[in-house]
């Protein structure tokens with residue numbers, strides 16, 4: 275939608291065409307649950323047949339997790355000005371414990387919505403906000419603790435299984451994995467989802483005002499998830515660019531998106547994003563609160579912050595990063611750090627605490643914050659305001675003091691049945707990563723961990739998706755439930771749409787590598803399908819099974835663009851005579867013809883004959899015609 279000028283956004287906005295292209299050889303499928311409106315989206319990738327000497331062999335279509343929402347469903351007409359269909363509306367209404375309010379409860383929200391100067395850029399179909407009836411708690415954790423399985427929980431169970439049962443025969447070969455204490459059942463049931471949420475070991479970020487949401491779960495005993503950060507800054511970007519980043523991010527696999535806008539029109543930007551997002555949206559409300567006081571941290575008040583929480587909760591934000599662990603007493607612990615406080619929220623709160631020489635209002639008003647959260651089912655992401663911002667500062671006293679406090683706050687949130695996850699570092703060398711995971715599990719009672727990377731070295735600006743992808747893969751393996759991406763622009767500038775994709779693909783790799791290493795029951799199916807396609811020279815399948823079919827195809831086309839090359843038994847890396855997979859196939863064919871079965875002797879004999887053949891052909895290989 276980037277081509278549309280801000281002055282006519284509300285009437286002219288259009289979806290980014292790139293975001294609605296179907297994936298090659300793929301179709302959107304829906305697995306239906308116990309009622310017709312539980313329709314869980316997945317992507318099915320059609321594969322070609324295997325050619326064997328005995329004829330054609332079918333390859334089962336592959337099912338993959340799909341975060342892209344209705345955008346990749348050709349049956350759904352996308353209209354960014356209308357927003358997405360309200361998938362969860364009936365589920366929320368049925369529970370009959372909420373009311374639609376005549377107007378926004380937030381004074382700031384009302385003022386923005388009434389301002390005629392914003393008409394041209396406002397999302398045009400604003401809905402009245404919904405809130406829990408007085409005295410009611412509408413969190414998924416509250417239901418879970420009463421033994422209720424919600425449609426959201428059933429949806430998630432189907433989603434996590436990815437039709438695993440279809441692959442019992444084929445492709446299920448898998449290494450046992452090392453899970454470091456995670457409990458990964460071979461089949462996820464709705465009851466398992468409920469019990470993990472009740473226990474606080476997983477969260478379902480799902481604000482009752484985000485009815486467009488396709489439910490997902492964040493927890494150590496489920497698939498590892500990834501988050502993409504987007505949002506404008508005072509220096510650059512616009513509403514349309516940010517909506518494009520969101521639709522681009524979910525296309526490539528973002529499980530949640532954080533809108534970290536700090537520039538113009540934060541309220542309106544967020545409305546456009548939420549109304550068009552099938553994934554949970556997170557924010558850091560203190561950023562917008564700071565904007566409201568002209569960037570002067572010392573002028574922040576509990577009242578302004580509270581109004582901001584309500585404003586955002588009524589728009590449908592699914593989780594709030596709240597830096598309530600930055601206590602006055604911890605600030606001196608950062609004095610001798612190389613990079614001080616690198617968290618934006620952390621530095622804002624540190625400034626407020628010092629200016630007033632008082633305990634942070636986030637800490638002192640924490641129970642009131644819980645009351646707001648449970649009236650809309652907003653989840654906590656307890657912010658790591660004192661995370662290390664350099665290798666030198668990793669695992670220091672300030673960082674771990676804050677973690678202890680986050681543990682205390684988790685217990686308070688749980689007392690209110692408010693879903694909670696914990697944010698983690700930052701910059702940490704590889705050998706200090708495991709300690710972070712172990713301490714978090716102990717301090718925070720196994721509440722899900724959500725880490726930024728961590729970056730494993732400081733020396734590669736321009737490549738921090740890689741420095742952090744390494745740390746993300748490690749901490750994901752140890753038990754982190756969601757990995758917050760870092761893009762190549764980290765430390766250098768605001769990421770653009772391309773950087774968003776680069777960050778996502780990097781983090782999809784990290785998260786999947788972690789699932790494999792943990793031994794998640796369905797994790798290896800896609801690897802097995804890919805390896806089989808690769809060994810059988812099914813090039814199209816190799817492109818299409820991958821995380822980024824476009825990139826894979828482009829690279830193959832660079833040297834072998836001809837259609838015939840898409841079935842050739844080699845690529846330009848080794849060429850026809852040195853293709854080891856081709857040679858292996860010849861060895862196997864030979865063994866088969868000789869009636870020698872797979873054993874050692876067959877391979878040995880095959881190799882010997884091959885050796886002879888190569889010696890004879892040697893001249894030809896080295897003196898290329």
Ligand SMILES: C[C@H]1O[C@@H](n2cnc3c(N)ncnc32)[C@H](O)[C@@H]1O
Pocket residue numbers: 503504505506507534535536726760761764768769
């Ligand atoms: C906490 C992390 O959030 C990221 N971050 C902060 N603001 C934005 C934004 N507008 N867009 C993308 N990423 C952002 C940075 O990568 C930072 O390190």
Ligand SMILES: Cc1ncc(COP(=O)(O)O)c(N)n1
Pocket residue numbers: 503532558595616617618619620657658659697698724725726758
């Ligand atoms: C995992 C993680 N940690 C922190 C933040 C917020 O940023 P900040 O703490 O800089 O305000 C974030 N978006 N994600």
Ligand code: SF4
Pocket residue numbers: 616764765766767
């Ligand atoms: S990314 Fe840039 S603006 Fe943000 S803390 Fe680092 S130097 Fe400052």
Ligand SMILES: [Zn+2]
Pocket residue numbers: 616663701765
């Ligand atoms: Zn950094």
